[in-house]
Amino acid sequence: MQPTDILSRDTVAVADTLAAMIKREQLTTSSWHWHDDGYLDPSDPTIITADDRKKLVDWCYHFVDHCQLSRVTVASAMEMVDRFLSITSTSISNSADADATTVRTVSDEALRDQSKFQLLTVTALYVAIKVNERVALSSDLFAEMCSQVYTTEEIEDMERVLLSGLSWRCHAPTAHQVGLSILSLILPYVDIPEASWGFLMDEMKYLIELAVLDYYFSTQRTSTVALAAIYNATGDMRSKEHRERLRAFLSVIMECFDFDHSKQVSEVRRKLQSLLLQDDDVDERSLDEGSVDLDDSVKTCRVSNRLF
Known part of the structure; x- marks a missing residue:
């Protein structure tokens, strides 16, 4: 198989698709009222940090590598996390599918509670796997593979809130x-x-x-x-x-x-x-796929004490 075999030769269709993806990202950005500097405030010591986020992305990479899944799925998961945490009161009130109070509460908690932020990210990865991969993991199996850091019920409850907050828009282009x-x-x-x-x-x-x-x-x-x-x-x-x-x-x-x-x-x-x-x-470019013990990778993701 040649490298370019994964590229499309139908340039007309590709041009239409690219234009649609660009339009969609513009609509998403405007409709969800994202702040120019994002949802994290380095001057606020009560909220999660960019380093907390990085550790969880790294854990997600270890997880998909362990399961032989695509790393693009991690990008999809983090897009959902970032979009959910960027939700403003205006966008929530305009979401007919969302329980506005619950979504706002969970979003605020995830910004200030590392364990809740971690649960949100783990759940987003679970959703992204279902959306993007050919194989789906049951919530029971997913919880087991996460070393039971969170229960099946916690993951499923967070999934409902996440999807409601995003109005079920979980197919954003990466x-x-x-x-x-x-x-x-x-x-x-x-x-x-x-x-x-x-x-x-x-x-x-x-x-x-x-x-x-x-x-x-x-x-x-x-x-x-x-x-x-x-x-x-x-x-x-x-x-x-x-x-x-x-x-x-x-x-x-x-x-x-x-x-x-x-x-x-x-x-x-x-x-x-x-x-x-x-x-x-980072040894030999940190994102190289390698042999990683999933339990150890979870324990080294130092976002919540529940991981130790």
């Missing part, structure tokens, strides 16, 4: 999906070796996985993160000619769709590059 659409549009016009395509796609995937770990990128548009990852990935390609070809068509695509301003994409690119440099002390 940066990886947007990135593959962008590369599919470039594919017919850039003649480079399959090995180069494979490198580009692997680098893009790695950078996007790294971005999910960092809270800053949750405050950015998904398509912006995808563009930043592709641009940075092209910068690591050995061939100057290949870099120039790819970036030329990226510029064309940016003009054809309603992406963020190029200045914002550049800012996210700088943040992503900085994040990559900070990752130097």
